[in-house]
Amino acid sequence: MKKHYIPSRLFTLLVYIFLYAPIVLLIIFSFNATKSNRVWGGFSTQWYAELFHNARLLGALRTTIILSVLAAVIATLLGTAAAIGFYSMRRRSRSVFLAVNNIPLTNADIITGVSMMLLFVFAIGAFNSSFLSDLLGVRWKTGFGTLLIAHITFNAPYVILSVMPKLRQLDPNIYEAAQDLGASGFLAFRKVILPEIMPGVLNGLIIAFTMSIDDFVISYFTKGSGVTTLAVEIYTMVKKPVTPEINALSTLMFLVVFALLLTVNIRQARQETASARRKAKLNPGR
Amino acid sequence: MKKSLALLSAAALTLGALSGCGGTQSGTADDPGAADKGVVNVYNWGVYIDESVLEDFTAETGIKVVYDTFESNEAMYGVLKNEGASYDVVIPSDYMISRMIEEDMLEPLNFDNIPNFEDVDPALKNPDYDPENLYSVPYMWGLLGVIYNTTMVDETPTSWDIMFDEDYAGQILMFNNSRDAIGIALKELGYSYNTTDENQIKEAIDLLIEQKPLVQSYVMDDIFEKMQSGSAAIGAYYYGDFLTMQEVNPDLAFCLPEEGTNLYVDAMCIPKNAENKENAEAFINYMCSTQAGLKNCEEIWYSTPLLSVREELDPEVSGDPYAYPDESILAQCESFKNLPADTLALYDSEWTRLMLASN
Amino acid sequence: MKNKWLAAPYVVWMALFVVAPLILVVIFAFTDKAGGITLDNFSNMATYIPAFQHSFVLAIAATVICILIGYPLAYFLSRESLMVRKVAMMLIMLPMWMNFLLRTYAWMSILDDNGLINQFLANIGFFNLINSIFGTNLQYIHMINTQGAIVLGMVYNFLPFMVLPIFSVIDKIDHRVIEAAQDLGANGTMVFRKVIFPLSLPGVLSGVTMVFIPSVSTFALSRLLGGGKTLLLGDLIEMQFLGNAYNPHLGSAIALVMMVIVLVMMAIMNRFGEGEEGVAVL
Numbered sequence: 001m002k003k004h005y006i007p008s009r010l011f012t013l014l015v016y017i018f019l020y021a022p023i024v025l026l027i028i029f030s031f032n033a034t035k036s037n038r039v040w041g042g043f044s045t046q047w048y049a050e051l052f053h054n055a056r057l058l059g060a061l062r063t064t065i066i067l068s069v070l071a072a073v074i075a076t077l078l079g080t081a082a083a084i085g086f087y088s089m090r091r092r093s094r095s096v097f098l099a100v101n102n103i104p105l106t107n108a109d110i111i112t113g114v115s116m117m118l119l120f121v122f123a124i125g126a127f128n129s130s131f132l133s134d135l136l137g138v139r140w141k142t143g144f145g146t147l148l149i150a151h152i153t154f155n156a157p158y159v160i161l162s163v164m165p166k167l168r169q170l171d172p173n174i175y176e177a178a179q180d181l182g183a184s185g186f187l188a189f190r191k192v193i194l195p196e197i198m199p200g201v202l203n204g205l206i207i208a209f210t211m212s213i214d215d216f217v218i219s220y221f222t223k224g225s226g227v228t229t230l231a232v233e234i235y236t237m238v239k240k241p242v243t244p245e246i247n248a249l250s251t252l253m254f255l256v257v258f259a260l261l262l263t264v265n266i267r268q269a270r271q272e273t274a275s276a277r278r279k280a281k282l283n284p285g286r
Numbered sequence: 287m288k289k290s291l292a293l294l295s296a297a298a299l300t301l302g303a304l305s306g307c308g309g310t311q312s313g314t315a316d317d318p319g320a321a322d323k324g325v326v327n328v329y330n331w332g333v334y335i336d337e338s339v340l341e342d343f344t345a346e347t348g349i350k351v352v353y354d355t356f357e358s359n360e361a362m363y364g365v366l367k368n369e370g371a372s373y374d375v376v377i378p379s380d381y382m383i384s385r386m387i388e389e390d391m392l393e394p395l396n397f398d399n400i401p402n403f404e405d406v407d408p409a410l411k412n413p414d415y416d417p418e419n420l421y422s423v424p425y426m427w428g429l430l431g432v433i434y435n436t437t438m439v440d441e442t443p444t445s446w447d448i449m450f451d452e453d454y455a456g457q458i459l460m461f462n463n464s465r466d467a468i469g470i471a472l473k474e475l476g477y478s479y480n481t482t483d484e485n486q487i488k489e490a491i492d493l494l495i496e497q498k499p500l501v502q503s504y505v506m507d508d509i510f511e512k513m514q515s516g517s518a519a520i521g522a523y524y525y526g527d528f529l530t531m532q533e534v535n536p537d538l539a540f541c542l543p544e545e546g547t548n549l550y551v552d553a554m555c556i557p558k559n560a561e562n563k564e565n566a567e568a569f570i571n572y573m574c575s576t577q578a579g580l581k582n583c584e585e586i587w588y589s590t591p592l593l594s595v596r597e598e599l600d601p602e603v604s605g606d607p608y609a610y611p612d613e614s615i616l617a618q619c620e621s622f623k624n625l626p627a628d629t630l631a632l633y634d635s636e637w638t639r640l641m642l643a644s645n
Numbered sequence: 646m647k648n649k650w651l652a653a654p655y656v657v658w659m660a661l662f663v664v665a666p667l668i669l670v671v672i673f674a675f676t677d678k679a680g681g682i683t684l685d686n687f688s689n690m691a692t693y694i695p696a697f698q699h700s701f702v703l704a705i706a707a708t709v710i711c712i713l714i715g716y717p718l719a720y721f722l723s724r725e726s727l728m729v730r731k732v733a734m735m736l737i738m739l740p741m742w743m744n745f746l747l748r749t750y751a752w753m754s755i756l757d758d759n760g761l762i763n764q765f766l767a768n769i770g771f772f773n774l775i776n777s778i779f780g781t782n783l784q785y786i787h788m789i790n791t792q793g794a795i796v797l798g799m800v801y802n803f804l805p806f807m808v809l810p811i812f813s814v815i816d817k818i819d820h821r822v823i824e825a826a827q828d829l830g831a832n833g834t835m836v837f838r839k840v841i842f843p844l845s846l847p848g849v850l851s852g853v854t855m856v857f858i859p860s861v862s863t864f865a866l867s868r869l870l871g872g873g874k875t876l877l878l879g880d881l882i883e884m885q886f887l888g889n890a891y892n893p894h895l896g897s898a899i900a901l902v903m904m905v906i907v908l909v910m911m912a913i914m915n916r917f918g919e920g921e922e923g924v925a926v927l
Contacts (some may be wrong), residue, residue, distance in 0.1 A: 008721040012733075015718050019740055019804070022751030025761065029754075037754035038515065038761060056353075078655050085652020097652065100659050103667070106854070108862030108907065110879050111900050114886050115666035117368070118893065122669060125369035139561070142370035153662040156655060185648070216746060217864070221886065225371045226327050226352040234746045235865060236355060238753075240332050241510035250747045257742040261735050269731065364891040456787065462873050464889055503790045503872025517757055634890035635692075641876040641884075642695040 023254060030247035037242055047248040054245055060233040067144070067229065068212035071151035076205045078152065079159025080197070086160070087167040098164075104154045105161070112154060113221035120146045120222060142224020150222040151212045158211060159204030166200035323348035326565040329362065329373040330355055331552065332507045333527070334426070336585035339578045346572070349565045357506045358463035366391060366557055373557055374566035377425050380551045381465070381622035384415040388624065392421045393556040399567035402574035402592075410551060410591045414623065422553035423570050426526070426588035429608060429619065430466070430548040432541045433509075433528045438519035446474040446543045448520055450493070455500045459512055459521030462504035464637035465622060466548075467494060470522055473545045480623045484632060491636040495643045513538060524550075525608050526588030542608060542615065549619035551591070673897035686898035693881060693899060697906075700878040703792060704860035707799035708807075711856045712849065714800070715807035719848075720841070723815040734812065737805050745802045749869050752798060756789040756870070790872030798870045799860045806855035814848030815841065854911060861907065878903050 030048070034041030051057065082101075086094045104112050124140040127133055133140070170193065178188035216231035223232055237243055328340075332355040340351045354373070356362040359382040365371050366386075378386065386392050397403055403423055416422045432443055438457060439448070449458055449470060461467040469479050471490035481487065502518050510527065512518045514534040528540045554570045556563060572578055579595035582588075589609050590596055596604050604610055611619075625633070677683045722733045740748060755761045763785040766772060772783050788794055818841060826836045864879030873880075878899065880888075885896025 005721075005724075008717070008724075012718060012721050015714060015804075016736060018801070019737070022748060022755060022801070023740060023743070025755065026747065026751045036515070038757065038759060038764065078658060081651040082655030085649045085655070088649040089652070097656060097659075100663060103663050106858070106908075106911065107904065108858050108879075110862045110864060110882055111670070111904055112666075114882060114893075114896060114900055115670045116662065117886065118669040118673060118897070119662070119666040121368045121370055128369070139372075139559070140370065141372045142368075146370070149662060153658070156658070160655075210742060214742070214744065216744065225329070225354060225365075225373050226325075228354070231744050231746060234744055234750075236332065238746060238750045238869065239357065240507045241514070246747065246750065250743060250751075253743055253747075254739075257739060261739060261742075265731060265735055358889065360889045360891070361887060364887045367891055368886075462868075462889075498874065501872070501874065503874065505873070515757075515759065517759060634892065637889060638692070638876075638881070638884070641873075641880075642693065644695070645874050 023250070026247045026250045027254065030244065030251045032244060032247075035242055035244055037244070037247070047244040048252075051245040051248045051252075056228075057230070057233060057245065057249065060228045060230045063144070063227060064213060064230040067147055067151060068209050071148055071155050071212045072205055072208035074148075075152045075155035075208045076159050076201060079156040079204060079208075080163050080201050082156070083160045083163035083167060083197075084193075087164065098160075101157045101160055105157045109154075109215075109217035110221075113150075113218040116146075116150050116153065116218070117221040120149075120224075142222065143227045146222045146224055147219060147227060147229070150218050151215065154215070154218060155208035155211055158207045159201070162204040162207060163197055163200040166197040170196055323350070324562055324565055325350045325352055326375060326562050326569045327352045327373045328354070328569065329365075329376045331377060332357060333510070333530075334377070334552075334586055334588075336581045339573070339581050342578065342581075343569060343572045347565075347568055349568060351569070359465065360463055372559070372561055374560040374562045375554055375569050376557055377552050377554050379622065380413065380415040380553070381624045383422050383553055383555060384624040385630075386555070386557075387416065387421055391558055393558050393560055393563065394420045395423065395556060395570070396563075396567055399564065400571045400574065402571050405574060405576070405592045405594050407591050407593055407596075413551060414621065415551075416553070422555045423574060424551050424553045424591035425573065426582070426586070427549070427551040427591060428589045429525045429542065429611065429615075430522060430550070431525055431528070431608070432520065432522055432543060433513055433531065434520045434539055434541065435513065435516060435518075435535070435537050436539050437537045438516070443520075443541045444544050446470055446545055448541075449522060450474060450497050450500070452500060454519055456502050457519035458497075458501050459503060459505045459509050459518045460494075460497070460501045461522060462506050464633050466522075467504075467640075468633065468637070469548060469622065471497075473543065473547065476545065479548065479620050480625065482626060482629045487629070487632055487636060491640050494640050498640065498643055499645050524588065526586050529587035529609075540608065542618070544618070546618045546620055549616065549621050551621075670897045670901055673894050674901045675898075677894055678892075686895050687902075689895075690898070690902060696876050696878050696881045696899075697903075699792075699875050700861050700903075701906075703796055703799065703875075703877070704857055704863075707796050707803065707860045708853055708857045710796065710800050711804050711807040711852070715804055715852060716811055716845075716849065719808050719812035719815055720845075722812060730816070734809070737808050737812075741805050746865070746869075748802060749798050749866060752794070752801065753789065753869060756794055756797075758785045758787060758789065760789070762786070762788065789870065790874060792871060792875055794870040795867055795875060795877075798866045799856075799863065802866075803856040803859055806859075807852035810851040810855065811845060811848040814845045818844050850914060850917070853914065857910075858907060862903065 029037050029040075031043050031045065032041055033044035033046070082097075086097055089097070120142055124142065127140050174192050175188055178192045179185070183191065214231070215229075216235060219229045220232050220235065223229065228236075234246065234249075237246055326349050328351055330353070334355070335353075337353075340353055344350055356365065359378050362376060362378060363382060363385070366373070366376065383392070400423060406424055410424045410427065412419045413422075413424075432446070432448060434443060434448070439454070441448075448454070449460070451458075461470065468487065468490050471493045472479055472481060472486065475486070475489060475493060477483075477486045477490070503512070505512065505521065509518075509521050509523050510531055513521055513523075513531050516535065516537070525540060528538065532538045532540075554573060556566045556570075560566055573582070574592060576592065576594040576598065579590050579592040580598050583590045583595055583599060583603075587603075587609070590599075596610070607615065674686055675682055675684070677685060722730055725733065753760075757763070766786070767784075772785075775781060775783050822844075823836055823840055826840050831839065862879045862882075863877060864883045867873060867875050867877045867880050882896050882900050882903075884890050885892045885899070
């Protein structure tokens with residue numbers, strides 16, 4: 001039986017090598033003493049030092065983090081509320097709204113990007129030439145605001161998709177039971193519904209945050225002037241003469257993500273073993 | 287009750303997010319020292335400045351610089367055309383400046399705020415692209431030519447021919463923007479850069495389509511890496527950048543094609559509706575100071591328009607015949623001029639035809 | 646629990662930022678610079694057929710390769726122990742958290758003519774061997790700046806999107822079904838063909854969607870790995886908005902045509918595999 005597995009394990013190993021070879025190379029060359037990405041010139045940590053003095057990259061990193069947190073939180077609030085709302089609707093209107101909700105998910109990023117860019121350009125042009133602009137003394141422009149709107153827009157559908165299944169699993173009677181027992185609508189929601197759907201909400205929040213961090217295409221079209229995200233900045237950098245700071249940055253990002261995923265997984269595994277044990281205690285017969 | 291609450295929060299969310307667009311500079315000017323003097327949003331070519339000059343400028347004036355880069359004149363034009371982008375200083379090339387003047391995209395400069403303009407070489411004042419010199423202050427200028435790797439190219443090229451030579455299939459780098467690439471083909475065919483003859487332009491594209499299988503890749507600033515590392519043997523780029531590449535890879539050499547080449551000037555302008563016009567003028571003025579000019583010049587090796595900088599430069603540099611060419615060389619050169627709208631449309635569609643052609 | 650008005654903010658949001666932008670794309674596609682209604686943007690569409698061809702051919706190739714690699718991988722992994730499965734899935738997801746430009750950037754120095762693969766082959770004497778056998782003068786294998794490199798970039802970047810949904814479907818297959826098939830006399834191949842494969846089809850379909858759509862609309866990949874020599878739809882659209890040929894009207898028309906073709910393809914595909922709605926992210 002075990003022998004049978006050898007070819008398949010070899011295949012699996014090869015795929016993982018394919019997936020990780022480029023990343024390992026980036027990590028190795030982040031310690032290269034020369035600027036080259038091809039020839040090893042000795043060990044050095046200079047690119048890490050330079051990375052921490054690269055104001056543009058650090059600024060882009062800060063913008064990306066602020067943007068992703070804000071977009072994920074707002075999308076989660078908006079999306080969770082919407083999911084509950086959709087859930088309470090009649091089937092026909094729900095399916096219409098869910099279809100619209102699916103548009104940013106199924107559409108190619110570039111279409112979402114250019115369509116929002118058209119909207120922003122159009123709205124900003126209309127506003128700036130209107131009397132409102134003169135009256136308020138404000139001129140709209142593309143920038144962090146438009147980026148945030150775009151990110152919320154493509155994040156919210158993921159939140160809804162991860163909250164909806166939790167709502168479907170709810171027993172509709174418990175909410176009413178809580179109300180019958182005298183809880184106000186909001187209290188019943190907070191005490192009964194929220195704890196049940198919380199895993200879905202958190203999952204949505206994490207997905208939204210990741211999507212924001214990772215996005216390049218939509219940000220590229222909606223960022224406007226003076227603001228840049230990490231992904232967009234990397235795009236400008238890879239088209240210029242090699243800057244090994246990119247390697248250093250990739251290495252650090254990889255390590256952070258690796259550490260995060262590891263902690264999450266270990267915690268999850270612990271919880272699962274704990275709950276398995278608890279179950280075993282409760283049902284000693286099985 | 288619930289209904290109004292929901293609508294209210296919808297409105298609040300929308301307004302809250304939109305008001306982010308209203309701010310002058312989102313998330314950039316929280317430096318307390320710099321906030322009072324405001325910012326200047328600068329849009330320049332990539333790899334075209336000594337970035338420490340920006341810090342010097344902020345230290346001297348208290349104005350914070352938000353610095354973005356573009357890849358080509360055409361890309362910059364697209365960004366500025368979209369309402370909502372807001373830059374205070376842009377640095378396009380000659381022909382693009384005249385196009386932008388024609389399309390009313392530039393703001394006239396107040397030269398009272400730019401006293402250093404005096405230092406600009408009189409030969410570069412009142413240029414064809416801005417005849418009354420109302421809109422622009424030269425930043426750098428130079429010549430285009432062929433850069434080649436002497437270990438990979440045995441002959442000594444003298445002409446654009448080498449860019450179309452089958453012996454170097456897969457070793458040639460070509461411009462990734464329509465005006466420069468079509469320009470090279472026009473020169474190779476013996477035509478003017480500024481022809482509006484539809485047949486000549488189509489002929490140029492046909493030549494480029496013929497060349498496409500020989501081309502390793504279409505590049506802009508990625509040419510640095512490819513020439514420096516020896517991945518490619520031949521490419522067309524600017525003399526200043528050639529000097530930068532040669533510092534890394536001494537095997538590289540430069541040739542000024544005998545058919546003639548492009549003499550260009552990149553100049554600083556202020557787009558219409560710039561929010562920080564005075565800061566922009568302060569920035570332009572600072573870039574024309576001897577110290578900033580010298581720093582930039584020694585970083586990017588382009589030819590400076592500033593007389594005082596030229597004096598300060600190492601005589602070996604200021605005496606370089608390609609960096610500061612004499613009349614005989616200049617006579618071979620031609621500048622890009624803005625083209626009429628229908629020719630520009632033809633450029634776009636013909637360029638797309640080249641890009642769509644199979645390898 | 647009757648609070649459907651909670652959806653109101655998001656419905657307003659969708660109207661403003663999902664529906665309105667798409668309406669604008671349609672309006673732009675049917676107008677010209679002067680604002681007049683026109684069909685010119687579409688009548689020239691034939692010119693761009695090569696871009697559609699390249700994009701669809703390369704994206705289909707990438708999707709097929711992703712299935713060929715991703716399906717066996719997901720299947721093999723599903724047979725491993727719980728711990729191995731967990732770690733393996735984590736390792737599949739990990740690269741996705743890094744920016745796709747960074748991952749692509751690494752390939753640029755690997756595939757180069759004097760890049761790491763060619764250096765390696767030269768160092769182990771591969772080229773010398775070939776040259777002495779065939780009397781050739783091979784110094785490197787040309788890989789970068791080809792359409793193959795673009796496909797490789799797509800496969801590399803989007804493979805996890807194929808593995809994850811397939812894995813999560815196979816992983817959920819009830820083992821008793823498989824055992825029942827075995828008890829009824831089915832051998833390994835038959836179990837796979839008659840039980841596992843049909844049951845895993847929804848995962849494959851959602852994987853195909855998740856690989857094909859980003860592949861067909863990709864931009865930047867062609868520039869970074871293809872030397873800018875193969876104009877893909879994404880690049881063509883980008884060119885009209887922020888690139889070399891500013892014309893958002895034409896760009897909108899191309900985007901619209903691409904969107905319709907993709908939607909039709911997806912609709913046809915989903916006919917085959919009814920069920921399994923939504924996406925399996927994470």
